[in-house]
Amino acid sequence: MSTEKVKQYKEDKKNRKQILKKQKIQKIVARVLIAIVCLALAGWIFWSGYSYLTKDRKGTDAENVHTAPLDDYLETLQQTTPTP
Numbered sequence: 790m791s792t793e794k795v796k797q798y799k800e801d802k803k804n805r806k807q808i809l810k811k812q813k814i815q816k817i818v819a820r821v822l823i824a825i826v827c828l829a830l831a832g833w834i835f836w837s838g839y840s841y842l843t844k845d846r847k848g849t850d851a852e853n854v855h856t857a858p859l860d861d862y863l864e865t866l867q868q869t870t871p872t873p
Contacts, residue, residue: 801808
């Protein structure tokens with residue numbers, strides 16, 4: 790049993806640089822993926838909040854104002870007012 794452990798230790802020692810390099814790359818990839826997921830989540834939360842806050846304001850533009858009652862009122866004023 791101890792000879793197997795010694796062989797494993799020697800093998801690990803021989804490949805230590807490659808193992809450390811692989812672990813370093815895995816850590817970097819994991820951090821990048823976590824950052825991407827966090828940014829996507831933050832973007833989704835921001836977009837959801839923005840769309841929720843702006844949905845109540847739709848239809849308040851000047852283009853969407855219903856002016857028929859005002860037009861009717863102005864027309865009645867013009868009919869009742871004598872022209873000089």
